[in-house]
Amino acid sequence: MINWKNINISEQPISQIFDLVPEIRTVRDTFARNRLYKFCESKLNKIEHKLSHSPYMPYTTAEDRLNVNRDFPTAVCKWLSQFPENERFGFLLMVLSIIYITEKEMDTFLEIAIENSCQVIKEREGRSLEILEGIEDVKHKIIPYSLSDTGIYDKFIHKMAIEGTSDRDRRPFRGPLGDYLYDIFVYLRQLAETGKDTIYWEMWFNNIEALISSFLNYYIILVEDYTFSGRTIRSDIKRLLILSRIIFEPFRQAIEAQGYRLPYFFLLVPTATDIALKEINSLFSGNLMARRYFHPPITGYLFDYSYRAINDIPQSLRELKGVFPKKIKLYAHLKRSLEFFHKEYSVNYWTRDTEIAARSPFKINDYVFGYAKGAWPIITSRNSPNNSLPPIWYPHKGSSINILPLFQRVESRISHIQRPVEIEEHIRIALSDKQGYLKQILKEYYERNL
Amino acid sequence: MREIYNVLRGGSPLLQEESIHIMCLSFEERCLAYPQVIKDLSLPARKHAFFGIRLSDENVSKFLRELRKKHEGVMREYLPSIQFVTFDETIRRIHDFPQTINVYIDMSGLPRHYIFRILKTAFEKFEEACNVRIFCIYTYPKEYAESPLQEPATTINYIFESSTLFREKKLSLIILPGFDVEYTNVGLTHVYSVSNREPDIYWLIPFPGRTYRFYERVLESHFHFFKRVSESDIILYPQEQLRLSFNKLRKQIESLPEPLIVMPLGCRIICIPTFLSVIFTRGKKRKIDILFPQTSMYDSLRSEGYTNPLIEEIPIDITRWVSD
Numbered sequence: 001m002i003n004w005k006n007i008n009i010s011e012q013p014i015s016q017i018f019d020l021v022p023e024i025r026t027v028r029d030t031f032a033r034n035r036l037y038k039f040c041e042s043k044l045n046k047i048e049h050k051l052s053h054s055p056y057m058p059y060t061t062a063e064d065r066l067n068v069n070r071d072f073p074t075a076v077c078k079w080l081s082q083f084p085e086n087e088r089f090g091f092l093l094m095v096l097s098i099i100y101i102t103e104k105e106m107d108t109f110l111e112i113a114i115e116n117s118c119q120v121i122k123e124r125e126g127r128s129l130e131i132l133e134g135i136e137d138v139k140h141k142i143i144p145y146s147l148s149d150t151g152i153y154d155k156f157i158h159k160m161a162i163e164g165t166s167d168r169d170r171r172p173f174r175g176p177l178g179d180y181l182y183d184i185f186v187y188l189r190q191l192a193e194t195g196k197d198t199i200y201w202e203m204w205f206n207n208i209e210a211l212i213s214s215f216l217n218y219y220i221i222l223v224e225d226y227t228f229s230g231r232t233i234r235s236d237i238k239r240l241l242i243l244s245r246i247i248f249e250p251f252r253q254a255i256e257a258q259g260y261r262l263p264y265f266f267l268l269v270p271t272a273t274d275i276a277l278k279e280i281n282s283l284f285s286g287n288l289m290a291r292r293y294f295h296p297p298i299t300g301y302l303f304d305y306s307y308r309a310i311n312d313i314p315q316s317l318r319e320l321k322g323v324f325p326k327k328i329k330l331y332a333h334l335k336r337s338l339e340f341f342h343k344e345y346s347v348n349y350w351t352r353d354t355e356i357a358a359r360s361p362f363k364i365n366d367y368v369f370g371y372a373k374g375a376w377p378i379i380t381s382r383n384s385p386n387n388s389l390p391p392i393w394y395p396h397k398g399s400s401i402n403i404l405p406l407f408q409r410v411e412s413r414i415s416h417i418q419r420p421v422e423i424e425e426h427i428r429i430a431l432s433d434k435q436g437y438l439k440q441i442l443k444e445y446y447e448r449n450l
Numbered sequence: 451m452r453e454i455y456n457v458l459r460g461g462s463p464l465l466q467e468e469s470i471h472i473m474c475l476s477f478e479e480r481c482l483a484y485p486q487v488i489k490d491l492s493l494p495a496r497k498h499a500f501f502g503i504r505l506s507d508e509n510v511s512k513f514l515r516e517l518r519k520k521h522e523g524v525m526r527e528y529l530p531s532i533q534f535v536t537f538d539e540t541i542r543r544i545h546d547f548p549q550t551i552n553v554y555i556d557m558s559g560l561p562r563h564y565i566f567r568i569l570k571t572a573f574e575k576f577e578e579a580c581n582v583r584i585f586c587i588y589t590y591p592k593e594y595a596e597s598p599l600q601e602p603a604t605t606i607n608y609i610f611e612s613s614t615l616f617r618e619k620k621l622s623l624i625i626l627p628g629f630d631v632e633y634t635n636v637g638l639t640h641v642y643s644v645s646n647r648e649p650d651i652y653w654l655i656p657f658p659g660r661t662y663r664f665y666e667r668v669l670e671s672h673f674h675f676f677k678r679v680s681e682s683d684i685i686l687y688p689q690e691q692l693r694l695s696f697n698k699l700r701k702q703i704e705s706l707p708e709p710l711i712v713m714p715l716g717c718r719i720i721c722i723p724t725f726l727s728v729i730f731t732r733g734k735k736r737k738i739d740i741l742f743p744q745t746s747m748y749d750s751l752r753s754e755g756y757t758n759p760l761i762e763e764i765p766i767d768i769t770r771w772v773s774d
Contacts, residue, residue: 042670043670045670045673046666049677050669053684099662104684104686105657105658108657109658111691111694112694119452123456128456129457129462129463129464131583131764132762132763133770301662303662306663307663315663
């Protein structure tokens, strides 16, 4: 364990940071040194200022041992001093590239995404040439679902002022959509396997019936706060598409002939990356059925490749290239420090702590940059995504690794390890519906109710 | 704002209506984006008129004047029927426009005081017209060049008649900063010197801007201001969502004591909701004006290329945009 008492942090943490990093100590030119000082100062001050208005939330329940929320520059100084001297420059570059998204920024991204969704809904209603006003007249057609447990769902409902704003009992399923789908696929599997041969079939089908009547004619908005790789959302969408293929698609013509409209799904993600969008949109390209049910994701802001620390330093650091002598390759330092950290510490996260590596298609060295080779130096005030550069957030809360991260991640993936395996089995059986029981039950339902 | 191709595309009924397209001849390449879109739409000439605003060459370097000339040639090639007119002539022409017309105004190459003047003229002219639709167009450049920042002049533009504001009690000042802090400094110095007292300052930071990086650049360049400001005095201002930003600024204006000054210094796109919120609250007899410093000399090119233009219809009856 680091003994902080032995580390003397001066009144000017930036000078102290400079002393800790040999590559900066060698910058002798006063002009370059001043420029570097100013650069570091403005980056660290900005993050400190953001933290003062919107503290990193995990530290409201866990001990902020580096005092990140109160004195960020000093915290950086202490954090750097944990690492070997020749690796610190790379770590410093990571810190300088951090994008800290405050609560207010997240809320504004949400407002923007909602405004954009109003536009999209108007277009869907065939009213794209009208002046953009509110969507008071279509609010009753909107049903929101949450894709995860974050507070964004409540904020979305509140900002849209839709059903469930004041009466929480009127909200649809209050857990994440994934949990709801899990239950639905369990029922579908049972019906496909046993049909009406058990006394429980009506109870199971009641749940399917409730889902059908709450989806038909509605715009279903799926809300998630952010997505970096798009992989989790993609799998939720994929399951919804399979669900639609089972319960709506075979009866589409009959449904539409009776004047009903198929459900139409919007995915609303206030903060996303271009990689995530590409991953999600790949589900829709060339897939007519998917496009019949889904609108491409609606975002508040899209972070593009220029923010990533892959192949080159993020664009916000490019100015530094003019400060250091050409022989100092900034990206090479950053990458080397990432590799060092991966080998010494964070490899445990992917293999032992969460077993993510066993469930994902990536090579172990890809995790050097975070999940799905993320390399996003982005942290939100709510948590650190594991697609972000691991040295910033690892060890996560509960880990026994003996160093301190700047923005400790609260891990959410550990408790759900078994579920994906089971749900895939339920889906497989429901989809194949070997005896045709499920299709028959649905057919009878539509004949009765359309 | 929406991608222009979502609104103006072949077969759109809008294109069959009589329309006037106003655009600005600029040294920035992005002034060519909208003419190119119109060219590609092959509009029926008898229903569409095109005006290119030719601005004064004063305080524009020779290099940039040459570029402007080059762009004039391209615009003529795209739109052979375009008429190039001075800004004052444009204003006169707006007064002659019929009361049933669609007006498209491309703001991309227009300096901000012209944006405000053109909007003001259009709103005065069409105040009572119910068959006029106004569309604003804005094009971002593809890249911002790494050239030196421009210098603000000491000349300050007022959009309405502010002289009386400063004789009154303490001012409330709403600043929408750009990443160049010099413009903020010049604007503030002016307000201090004219009013002889410190105003109450509120910040609406354009967010996230074309890129989040620009927003962060504003935070970095204005740090010495923001570090003294409480969280509640900073509002994030979604610059591309005009209706949303109109309502944010309107609510802020309505919550503050008057007299009030709004200083829009960020990307030009913010001029539209700023104008709308100010005329909306002026209509309610609020003492409010817009001011900002001019640029002393345009001598370097700060943008390159262009992206797809964005478009949004703005309501002449602004109450249609008011929401809580």
